[in-house]
Amino acid sequence: xxxxxxxxxxxAMLLSLVSVSAxxxxxxxxxxxxxxxxxxxxxxxxxxxxxxxxxxxxxxxxIIASQVVxxxxxxxxxxxxxxGDLIVxxxxxxxxxxxxxxxxxxxxxxxxxxxxxxxxxxIDVFNKGLTxxxxxxxxxxxxxxxxxxxxxxxxxxxxxxKVRWDLYKAVGSPKLENLDDFLAMLQKIHEIxxxxxxGDPAYPFTLWADWDGNDNMIGIANVxxxxxxxxxxxxxxxxxxxxNTFSKLYERxxxxxxxxxxxxxANQMGxxxxxxxxxxxxxxxxxxxxxxxxxxxxxxxDGFWNSVDRLxxxxxxxxxxxxxxxxxxxxxxxxxxxxMFGIGSGVEGEKYDRLMAFLDWYASPEGVTFQHxxxxxxxxxxxxxxxxxxxxxxxLMDNLPVPDxxxxxxxxxxxxxxxxxxxxxxxxxxxxxxxxxxxxWQSYKDMTMTEMKKEWQEMYEAEDPVDWMKKNGKxxxxxxxxxxxxxxxxxxxxxxxxxxxxxxxxxxQLIMTCATDEEFEAMWDEMVEQxxxxxxxxxxxxxxxxxxxxxxxxxxxxxxxx
Amino acid sequence: MNKKTRSYVxxxxxxxxxILVALVAYYPLYGWxxxxxxxxxxxxxxxxxxxxxxxxxxxxxxxxxxADIGRVLxxxxxxxxxxxxxxxxxxxxxxxxxxxHCRPYRKFVQTVTTLxxxxxxxxxxxVAFNVLSSxxxxxxxLVNLGLIDKPIAFLSSKDHxxxxxxxxxxxxxxxxAAIMYLAAISAIDEQMIEAAKVDGATRMQIIWRIxxxxxLPTYFVIVMLNLANFLSNGMEQYFVxxxxxNRKTIEVLDLYVYNIATTGxxxxxxxxxxxxxxxxxxxxxxxxxxxxxxxxxxxxFV
Numbered sequence: 001x002x003x004x005x006x007x008x009x010x011x012a013m014l015l016s017l018v019s020v021s022a023x024x025x026x027x028x029x030x031x032x033x034x035x036x037x038x039x040x041x042x043x044x045x046x047x048x049x050x051x052x053x054x055x056x057x058x059x060x061x062x063i064i065a066s067q068v069v070x071x072x073x074x075x076x077x078x079x080x081x082x083x084g085d086l087i088v089x090x091x092x093x094x095x096x097x098x099x100x101x102x103x104x105x106x107x108x109x110x111x112x113x114x115x116x117x118x119x120x121x122x123i124d125v126f127n128k129g130l131t132x133x134x135x136x137x138x139x140x141x142x143x144x145x146x147x148x149x150x151x152x153x154x155x156x157x158x159x160x161x162k163v164r165w166d167l168y169k170a171v172g173s174p175k176l177e178n179l180d181d182f183l184a185m186l187q188k189i190h191e192i193x194x195x196x197x198x199g200d201p202a203y204p205f206t207l208w209a210d211w212d213g214n215d216n217m218i219g220i221a222n223v224x225x226x227x228x229x230x231x232x233x234x235x236x237x238x239x240x241x242x243x244n245t246f247s248k249l250y251e252r253x254x255x256x257x258x259x260x261x262x263x264x265x266a267n268q269m270g271x272x273x274x275x276x277x278x279x280x281x282x283x284x285x286x287x288x289x290x291x292x293x294x295x296x297x298x299x300x301x302d303g304f305w306n307s308v309d310r311l312x313x314x315x316x317x318x319x320x321x322x323x324x325x326x327x328x329x330x331x332x333x334x335x336x337x338x339x340m341f342g343i344g345s346g347v348e349g350e351k352y353d354r355l356m357a358f359l360d361w362y363a364s365p366e367g368v369t370f371q372h373x374x375x376x377x378x379x380x381x382x383x384x385x386x387x388x389x390x391x392x393x394x395x396l397m398d399n400l401p402v403p404d405x406x407x408x409x410x411x412x413x414x415x416x417x418x419x420x421x422x423x424x425x426x427x428x429x430x431x432x433x434x435x436x437x438x439x440x441w442q443s444y445k446d447m448t449m450t451e452m453k454k455e456w457q458e459m460y461e462a463e464d465p466v467d468w469m470k471k472n473g474k475x476x477x478x479x480x481x482x483x484x485x486x487x488x489x490x491x492x493x494x495x496x497x498x499x500x501x502x503x504x505x506x507x508x509q510l511i512m513t514c515a516t517d518e519e520f521e522a523m524w525d526e527m528v529e530q531x532x533x534x535x536x537x538x539x540x541x542x543x544x545x546x547x548x549x550x551x552x553x554x555x556x557x558x559x560x561x562x
Numbered sequence: 563m564n565k566k567t568r569s570y571v572x573x574x575x576x577x578x579x580x581i582l583v584a585l586v587a588y589y590p591l592y593g594w595x596x597x598x599x600x601x602x603x604x605x606x607x608x609x610x611x612x613x614x615x616x617x618x619x620x621x622x623x624x625x626x627x628x629a630d631i632g633r634v635l636x637x638x639x640x641x642x643x644x645x646x647x648x649x650x651x652x653x654x655x656x657x658x659x660x661x662x663h664c665r666p667y668r669k670f671v672q673t674v675t676t677l678x679x680x681x682x683x684x685x686x687x688x689v690a691f692n693v694l695s696s697x698x699x700x701x702x703x704l705v706n707l708g709l710i711d712k713p714i715a716f717l718s719s720k721d722h723x724x725x726x727x728x729x730x731x732x733x734x735x736x737x738x739a740a741i742m743y744l745a746a747i748s749a750i751d752e753q754m755i756e757a758a759k760v761d762g763a764t765r766m767q768i769i770w771r772i773x774x775x776x777x778l779p780t781y782f783v784i785v786m787l788n789l790a791n792f793l794s795n796g797m798e799q800y801f802v803x804x805x806x807x808n809r810k811t812i813e814v815l816d817l818y819v820y821n822i823a824t825t826g827x828x829x830x831x832x833x834x835x836x837x838x839x840x841x842x843x844x845x846x847x848x849x850x851x852x853x854x855x856x857x858x859x860x861x862x863f864v
Contacts, residue, residue: 071828078604100604201697209806213826270712274696278718278805490600494620494829497822498627501809508806512718533626 035084038420039065047414051407087342103342113360141336143424149334149480150561155464157329196291204294207276218500227255228328236543314452319465335482363422372436389443479557483550597834617835638814656743675737687802720808
């Protein structure tokens with residue numbers, strides 16, 4: 001029965017492909033300018049994803065990436081009155097874009113988009129908050145999930161300490177009580193693993209500086225991320241403590257100090273890559289995939305190393321708990337992530353129709369499958385039960401060549417450069433009945449039920465990292481709420497920029513140049529004095545005012561769930 | 563054609579250049595208007611956004627911020643000052659280059675020293691990174707020879723940054739700057755040199771008594787031009803070399819203005835206000851040099 005169903009489904013898909021492509025031929029080639037705050041690529045979309053869109057809609061995408069060409073493009077394009085046809089912006093910017101008349105009122109067409117409207121609850125909440133009216137639509141949230149605001153579907157959370165399992169075992173699988181134990185273990189690992197296979201130097205920590213101050217959060221991005229290991233979460237310039245109170249970032253009992261101090265100690269022990277602080281993320285990415293880093297801390301960083309082969313060989317990165325830690329995690333992003341989709345106000349007529357049709361497809365099972373899973377026959381195969389099975393899962397990592405029938409070029413080069421999705425990979429794919437993300441496929445779970453994972457489960461008496469955290473009371477899951485922080489005015493933009501620059505410069509020097517604890521403490525005091533001189537306290541008060549409503553909403557959401 | 567019509571016609575000859583100057587040099591000054599508004603894209607400026615001198619007051623109202631701008635000015639003056647103090651270097655280089663009699667060798671040296679001028683700063687930095695980073699050529703050689711056990715942080719240290727920047731600048735510019743002096747040297751009257759030789763002058767004496775004095779007018783004009791650019795010592799070089807370790811000593815005024823406008827959301831009014839201050843200081847410097855020149859040489863430039 002299932003086989004029959006899958007055959008029918010495939011037939012239906014093929015037929016729809018034929019009809020869509022027949023339709024596409026009739027229409028002229030349409031170039032869509034995409035103003036995109038999420039993209040890491042500027043220019044025309046090429047490769048396999050370009051072919052997918054062109055075949056279906058005869059549309060090509062011209063990506064204008066503010067992260068590549070610089071933020072000034074936002075000013076110049078909005079001054080010209082046209083950001084782009086399709087707009088992908090940071091959520092905080094969205095209200096001002098609507099106010100300045102740069103985003104189109106899409107109330108007439110959006111309700112017809114049945115794929116997008118599966119997320120009607122979330123879209124309604126956001127737009128109501130924006131305009132105060134029912135049924136008036138401007139924006140579509142991104143990466144929404146079909147679960148609930150308080151559920152945590154992932155089996156790993158966004159940031160945890162992760163170490164290579166084979167190296168961890170090689171140094172005797174020590175139980176880690178605190179960061180000192182962690183460093184002592186890393187020192188042993190560094191001794192047995194001073195270089196990668198090619199003989200290039202490897203370090204436990206390799207850091208990068210070009211994300212510093214991103215997302216309106218001040219400070220070094222790497223340090224800020226690791227503060228979540230102690231249940232703290234930076235909101236602008238204010239540190240949110242596990243008990244939902246705010247505290248000044250630079251207080252010594254806060255995790256920013258703890259992590260900076262840990263990294264400085266690591267550097268004194270020779271465990272930090274000397275290029276940290278001057279190298280960009282791209283360099284770090286290539287170091288991760290060539291085995292020149294022994295510690296990872298983002299969940300997605302696995303993608304640079306953990307292939308099925310390496311997991312089988314037991315050399316994958318995996319969560320190693322540290323007893324005194326308490327991990328902050330965002331619950332499923334039910335209401336979406338921090339960016340928005342919108343349509344440029346200049347889009348009219350046929351272009352508008354075709355763009356909305358494209359956008360609805362972008363949220364359709366077929367579109368989402370391409371975005372999260374890639375191409376059938378290249379990234380996955382379909383088994384007898386109609387479920388997906390991973391295939392060549394290193395396509396993105398190693399930029400594998402794509403056959404000409406799929407568009408040619410490198411896989412990673414031709415990947416969806418919009419780099420932002422309407423539908424989260426956590427959602428269930430109606431075609432397979434499984435979630436879009438590969439790690440939830442039964443086939444993937446079977447493939448990766450490796451010795452390494454079994455050993456891990458035995459040692460920590462838990463199914464997976466989140467299970468361990470829940471059993472041991474080490475998880476702080478923060479509910480998803482719809483919240484748009486008020487945008488800074490010019491005074492706070494200037495102040496934030498000055499405070500951030502001062503904080504980043506000092507933090508890097510604290511980590512990389514202080515040779516003794518006395519030096520470290522003295523420089524920390526100097527930093528606090530400078531920060532206050534620039535007006536840190538004013539910024540802190542401002543940020544508390546901005547973020548308190550979100551905290552209140554989160555508390556309410558958590559209470560409602562109980 | 564009477565005299566009056568002719569002067570009108572002749573005025574037309576220079577009109578294209580006047581238009582060009584108006585477009586390129588004066589029209590952009592319209593952008594100064596942003597310093598008086600609370601401009602934040604995507605909202606265009608209007609009468610509502612007018613804030614008067616708010617951003618100029620913002621610069622001076624906080625002592626720490628004022629000290630920060632002071633630090634930037636010190637960097638600017640120091641690095642411009644160093645290149646000014648060594649501005650005789652290309653001249654001497656040209657003089658000595660001119661003394662090389664083996665023509666192919668002279669051409670070779672001249673080509674090799676001129677070429678870097680055509681390399682962009684971004685490429686210069688990638689060369690610097692490959693040579694001087696912790697895994698770069700220099701550190702690899704030193705570590706492998708056992709001379710040091712930890713790589714030296716050439717690029718991520720704030721020590722001697724002003725001098726290092728001058729070295730890079732000289733490496734890039736000296737050959738190019740020497741071209742003007744070489745041209746001036748070829749214009750020196752051969753008879754003077756012949757006469758000096760007949761009188762028994764040595765090579766050094768000819769250089770000291772004839773070549774250099776003949777080059778001085780050219781030298782002064784170039785110094786004058788450099789002085790006008792004292793505050794605009796370019797930002798590309800410092801932009802590519804800046805990082806979290808050396809920013810305090812490398813940030814010059816142009817870079818500071820750029821950083822304010824482009825990092826994060828960017829504050830355009832404030833950065834416009836600071837760059838306006840720069841123009842005022844530049845004009846003041848120009849008048850000072852002109853006055854000094856008038857006092858010393860008896861004639862001004864303007």
